[in-house]
Amino acid sequence: MFSDGGFxxxxxxxxxxxxxxxxxxxxxxxxxxxxxxxxxxxxxSFYALGAFxxxxxxxxxxxxxxxxxxxPLAVAAIGALxxxxxxxxxxxxxxxxxxxxxxxxxxxxxxxxxxxxxxDQLGLTSGVPFTGSTELLGVTYPSYRLFxxxxxxxxxxxxxxxxxxxxxxxxxxxxxDDAETASCLGINVEGTFFIVFLIGCGLAGLAGVAALxxxxxxxxxxxxxxxxxxxxxxxxxLGSLTGALIGSLLVAxxxxxxxxxxxxxxxxxxxxxxxxxxxxxxxxLFPARGRA
Amino acid sequence: xxxxLAVLCAATAVALASGAVQAKExxxxxxxxxxxxxxxxxxxxxxxFQLGLEHFGGDLxxxxxxxxxxxxxxxxxxxxxxxxxxxxxxxxxxxxxxxxSAVLGAVRDFAHNSKTPIVVANAxxxxxxxxxxxxxxxxxxxxxxxxxxxxxxxxxxxxVKKVYLMAPDxxxxxxxxxxxxxxxxAGGGEIVGEAYPPLRDTKDYGSYISAVKGSGAxxxxxxxxxxxxITFVKQYADFGLAKDIPLYGAGFLTSAAYVHVQGExxxxxxxxxxxxxxxxxxxxxxxxxxxxxxxxxVGSEFAVQGYDAAHLIxxxxxxxxxxxxxxxxxxAKIKFDGPRGPLKIDPATNNVVQNIYIFENDFQDxxxxxxxxxxxxxxxxxxNGCAF
Numbered sequence: 001m002f003s004d005g006g007f008x009x010x011x012x013x014x015x016x017x018x019x020x021x022x023x024x025x026x027x028x029x030x031x032x033x034x035x036x037x038x039x040x041x042x043x044x045s046f047y048a049l050g051a052f053x054x055x056x057x058x059x060x061x062x063x064x065x066x067x068x069x070x071x072p073l074a075v076a077a078i079g080a081l082x083x084x085x086x087x088x089x090x091x092x093x094x095x096x097x098x099x100x101x102x103x104x105x106x107x108x109x110x111x112x113x114x115x116x117x118x119x120d121q122l123g124l125t126s127g128v129p130f131t132g133s134t135e136l137l138g139v140t141y142p143s144y145r146l147f148x149x150x151x152x153x154x155x156x157x158x159x160x161x162x163x164x165x166x167x168x169x170x171x172x173x174x175x176x177d178d179a180e181t182a183s184c185l186g187i188n189v190e191g192t193f194f195i196v197f198l199i200g201c202g203l204a205g206l207a208g209v210a211a212l213x214x215x216x217x218x219x220x221x222x223x224x225x226x227x228x229x230x231x232x233x234x235x236x237x238l239g240s241l242t243g244a245l246i247g248s249l250l251v252a253x254x255x256x257x258x259x260x261x262x263x264x265x266x267x268x269x270x271x272x273x274x275x276x277x278x279x280x281x282x283x284x285l286f287p288a289r290g291r292a
Numbered sequence: 293x294x295x296x297l298a299v300l301c302a303a304t305a306v307a308l309a310s311g312a313v314q315a316k317e318x319x320x321x322x323x324x325x326x327x328x329x330x331x332x333x334x335x336x337x338x339x340x341f342q343l344g345l346e347h348f349g350g351d352l353x354x355x356x357x358x359x360x361x362x363x364x365x366x367x368x369x370x371x372x373x374x375x376x377x378x379x380x381x382x383x384x385x386x387x388x389x390x391x392x393s394a395v396l397g398a399v400r401d402f403a404h405n406s407k408t409p410i411v412v413a414n415a416x417x418x419x420x421x422x423x424x425x426x427x428x429x430x431x432x433x434x435x436x437x438x439x440x441x442x443x444x445x446x447x448x449x450x451x452v453k454k455v456y457l458m459a460p461d462x463x464x465x466x467x468x469x470x471x472x473x474x475x476x477x478a479g480g481g482e483i484v485g486e487a488y489p490p491l492r493d494t495k496d497y498g499s500y501i502s503a504v505k506g507s508g509a510x511x512x513x514x515x516x517x518x519x520x521x522i523t524f525v526k527q528y529a530d531f532g533l534a535k536d537i538p539l540y541g542a543g544f545l546t547s548a549a550y551v552h553v554q555g556e557x558x559x560x561x562x563x564x565x566x567x568x569x570x571x572x573x574x575x576x577x578x579x580x581x582x583x584x585x586x587x588x589x590v591g592s593e594f595a596v597q598g599y600d601a602a603h604l605i606x607x608x609x610x611x612x613x614x615x616x617x618x619x620x621x622x623x624a625k626i627k628f629d630g631p632r633g634p635l636k637i638d639p640a641t642n643n644v645v646q647n648i649y650i651f652e653n654d655f656q657d658x659x660x661x662x663x664x665x666x667x668x669x670x671x672x673x674x675x676n677g678c679a680f
Binding site for chain 2: 007010011014017018029111113114118119121122123125126132133140141142144145214215216218219220221224225227229239247255256258259267
C-alpha cells in the first residue's frame with residue numbers, strides 16, 4: 001500500500017482538499033482575531049449557516065451555482081446584523097466577556113437553525129456540478145474535491161492581492177501591526193474591522209456551501225469544525241494570510257496521514273501538533289504581529 | 293352516537309366483569325434526546341411512540357396513559373438526572389426511549405435498584421442484555437450484534453473471501469464489527485484490514501477510503517449512522533470504489549431516515565436491518581400510511597422502535613389488570629406482529645427476538661428503492677452472561 005505512488009497522491013490531494021476548507025474558515029477568524037483581539041467562537045456557526053442557506057437556495061431554485069453565490073452573501077448579511085446588534089457593543093468589553101457572548105451566540109444560532117431546518121440531515125441530491133471522478137496523475141479522484149481545492153486556491157490568491165495591493169489591505173496590515181498608531185494616522189480601524197468581519201463571515205459561509213455536496217448539512221456541524229479551525233489559527237499564528245494557509249496545510253496533512261499511519265491516535269494527533277507548536281513557537285508559525 | 297354508546301356499555305360491562313379493575317392513570321416517562329447530536333433520532337422515536345399510543349391505546353377501558361417527556365441531550369449525566377426526576381418526582385410507572393448506549397449505561401443501575409422498568413427504544417449495546425442485563429431493562433429495538441450476525445454467513449455464502457472493516461471507534465462500532473467478523477470468518481472468510489475512525493472528530497473519510505483501495509479486499513463492510521453515514525456513503529461513491537469493492541454494512545448506513553439524502557450514492561449497497569419501510573405486511577402498511585399522513589415523512593426504523601415501544605406498554609397494561617407488579621412482569625412477556633414483523637421479548641435476556649432483513653438499495657428514477665434479498669428469521673442473541 002505505502003509503496004504505491006497512487007496512494008501518496010490520493011492522500012496528498014485529500015490533505016489539500018481538507019486544508020482548503022479549513023483555510024476558508026480560519027482566514028477570517030485569524031484576521032479578525034489578529035486585527036482586533038476579538039475571539040469569535042460563533043465563527044463555526046456561520047459555516048453551518050452557509051450550508052443550510054445554500055441547501056435552501058439550491059433546493060428551491062434547482063441551481064447549485066445560485067446557492068454558491070448567494071449563500072455567502074446571505075451569511076455576510078447575517079454577520080452584519082450580528083455585528084451591529086451584538087459584537088459592536090462588546091468591542092471594549094475585554095476578551096473574557098467576548099468569549100462568553102460569542103459562546104452563547106453559538107447556542108442561539110444552533111437553536112435558530114434547528115427551528116428553521118429541523119433535526120434531520122439535509123443534502124443535495126441533484127443539480128450538483130462535478131459529480132463523478134477524474135483521472136489525475138494516475139489516480140481516480142472525486143472531481144468535486146478538485147473543485148474545492150480550486151476554490152481555496154482562488155480565494156487565497158484573491159485575498160493576497162487584496163491585502164498586498166489595495167488600500168483596504170494596507171489598512172488591515174497597519175491595523176494588525178499596531179491599531180493605535182494606525183488609528184492616529186487617520187485610518188478608520190473600526191470600519192476596517194467591520195469589513196474584515198463581513199469578509200470572514202462570507203468566507204465561512206462559502207466554506208459551508210462548498211462542503212454541502214461532499215458532506216451534508218446537519219445541526220452541530222459548526223461546532224464540530226470550530227475546534228479544528230481554532231487549532232489552525234493558533235498553529236498558523238494570528239492575523240496573517242500565510243499563517244492561515246500554512247496552518248491549514250499542516251493540520252490537514254497531520255490529520256489525513258495520521259489517520260492512515262497511526263489510526264489508534266487519529267483522535268489526538270491534531271492536538272499533538274498544537275502542543276508542539278505551542279511549546280516551541282507559542283506565538284504560532286507566522287504571526288502577523290511582531291515580525292520586526 | 294348509538295353505536296358509540298353501545299361500545300361504551302360493552303366496555304364497561306367487560307371492565308365490571310373482570311372484577312378488580314380500577315381506573316388507573318399510567319405515567320410513561322419518555323426519555324429521549326431532543327437536543328444535541330441525536331435530536332433527529334429522538335424526534336423520530338417520539339413521533340412513532342405517539343402514533344403507537346393512538347393506534348393501540350384506544351381500548352384501555354378506564355385506564356389512561358399520560359406521557360411526560362424529558363430531554364437527555366444524549367449526555368449520560370443529564371440522562372441520569374432526568375431519569376431520577378421522572379421516577380422520583382413525576383412517579384412514572386415506566387420509562388421509554390433512550391437513544392445513546394452511554395445514557396443507558398448511566399441509567400441502568402438506578403432503574404435496576406429503583407425497580408423502574410425501562411423499555412429501551414434504541415440503545416443497542418450488547419452488554420445491556422448480556423452481562424449487565426436487568427429484569428427491568430426490556431429492549432424492543434435491537435442489539436448491535438443481532439443486526440450484524442446474519443451478514444457474516446451471508447457474505448461468506450456469496451463467495452466473498454476478503455473483507456475490510458470500518459466503523460466509528462466506540463462500543464457500538466466494535467460490537468457490530470465483531471459480530472460480523474465471527475460469522476464471516478467461521479464461514480471461511482478473511483478480514484484483510486480494519487479501521488476505526490474517531491466517532492466525533494472525523495469529518496472526512498477520504499483518507500480511510502483511499503487506504504481500502506490498496507488492501508486487496510473484495511468487499512467493504514461498515515457501520516456508520518446519521519451524518520457520518522451520509523458523508524461516508526457519498527465519499528465512497530465519489531472515490532469510485534463501487535466497481536471493484538462493493539459496500540456492505542449494518543443497515544443504519546442507508547437508513548430510511550436519510551437514504552433520500554444519499555440518493556444515487558446509495559445505489560447497490562447491501563445491508564442488514566430489523567426494519568425497512570418497504571416491508572409488505574398489513575401492520576407496516578397501516579403504520580406507514582398513518583405516519584406519512586401525520587408527519588409528512590417516511591417512518592424510519594427509529595420511528596418503528598418508538599411505535600413498538602408504545603404498543604408493548606399498552607399490551608402490558610391490558611395484560612396486567614391494573615396491578616403494578618403484574619404490569620412490570622408483563623412487559624417482558626409481550627409478543628405481537630409489528631410493522632417489522634413478528635416480535636417477542638427473549639425471557640433469557642429481555643432483548644427483542646426479531647427478523648433481520650438483508651436488503652439492497654437501488655437508485656431508480658431519482659429515488660432509492662429498498663428490496664429485501666433475504667430474511668434471517670427470529671434472530672436471537674445468546675445470553676452472553678445474562679442471569680436475572
